[in-house]
Amino acid sequence: MDVSQVEGDAILFISGLSTPEVIAAVEGTFVAFHRRLRDMQAVTTCPCSACANISMLKLKFVVHHGKFSRQRLGSVEQLHGTDVIVAHRLLKNSVPSKEYLLVTDAVLDRLPTGIRDRFTPHTESFDLGAISGGYQEIAHLWEEARARERQRVAPEEAQVNSEVTVDAPIDLVHSLMLEPDVMQRYLFSDDVVVIPGARGEELGSEFHCHHGGSVVTLRVVSTEPGRELTLYSDQPTDMYITTRIADEGDGRTSIMRSFLWDEPADAEVAEGLRQMMNGTVLAGEDAMREVFEEKARAARPV
Structure with a gap:
């Protein structure tokens, strides 16, 4: 319109x-x-x-x-x-x-x-x-809509959990987690367009991730700065992703992600989706390690 x-x-x-x-x-x-x-x-x-x-x-x-x-x-x-x-x-x-x-x-x-x-x-x-x-x-x-909306996904209720430790300080990881060029790397997107949240904050911000001819919309539904954030995704089905970060000391950070989505009614389609998500999440761990450690090296004084 x-x-x-x-x-x-x-x-x-x-x-x-x-x-x-x-x-x-x-x-x-x-x-x-x-x-x-x-x-x-x-x-x-x-x-x-x-x-x-x-x-x-x-x-x-x-x-x-x-x-x-x-x-x-x-x-x-x-x-x-x-x-x-x-x-x-x-x-x-x-x-x-x-x-x-x-x-x-x-x-x-x-x-x-x-x-x-x-x-x-x-x-x-x-x-x-x-x-x-x-x-x-x-x-x-x-x-x-408010009754359907989740604020977070607990690890025990997730369909897929992921954890990766990166050689990058927690403040850097937190500041870069929602940066478009970083998201583009670990979400395997061609481009990420940002629509700022309320008053320019993270909460409510949207990320339109372009994959070939399709666009996946991610929206921040809750955030605890420096600790946790939860995203809603409208594809491949309604999905919530909670990301938690923790300081592991010595400039290292653990990134834990929990994924929960609406299961398709067809058992074969549901199994295909689960296999796809397992593969995507695993590849995302490697991509996160690569991009955050690359950014950490670039930020170190010469």
Whole structure:
């Protein structure tokens, strides 16, 4: 979806996605919004009232399907047409919820029954006439996502555990663990693009790891600086990886990783995934040793 206009506290998007894809994108955006609010609360040290009350922020969506034309004045492009007016008018509505997704009949008509049935019928009356559609409350989406999210993987519950000791001091290992050029080496990625976390901190940061034509997204879900961090990965299945580091003395550091993922229902696929992960984790140990020791040698005074 592309941003068309920013109007006060509202943002107008346009999209060429299918209608079910738009609904999925909206729901994903809602969860990401609340995840970022939570992370900002966790890392902020600002005592101002805005930061203190950040959890009070709410998000609402209005979705309409229709036609529009574009008009450009200088560097500013605006959308025009009756359907654009419909979307704007619906921003002022009587939906009995603080966080909702309001859609018009034009959207409902393009949704499969399973999704359409989640909406409660709703009509608004304007000078344009009555605009019918439906709404659904969406606060539960964040509650459900938060309930599914892990903060760490204990070694005893992991499907694969890994441990490697490197000739590099713990402070160096900690500072480099999430550096893109280092991650690229031990994750065997072609490129790693970073999206900073809340207030630029590690928590909530994302790493988009490019492997050929595919992209794996890793997100920091919890961190204890200098000791432990947990990442969520969206491929090859939902996966959590907790990395713990410990000072072994004499400038050496142990790196322990615990992997836990959703098992595929098919036993053959599940076994194939386990074998792939065992091989990848083992190769990752060698890659970690190589990159951290290389960085440690480069950091030593000549």
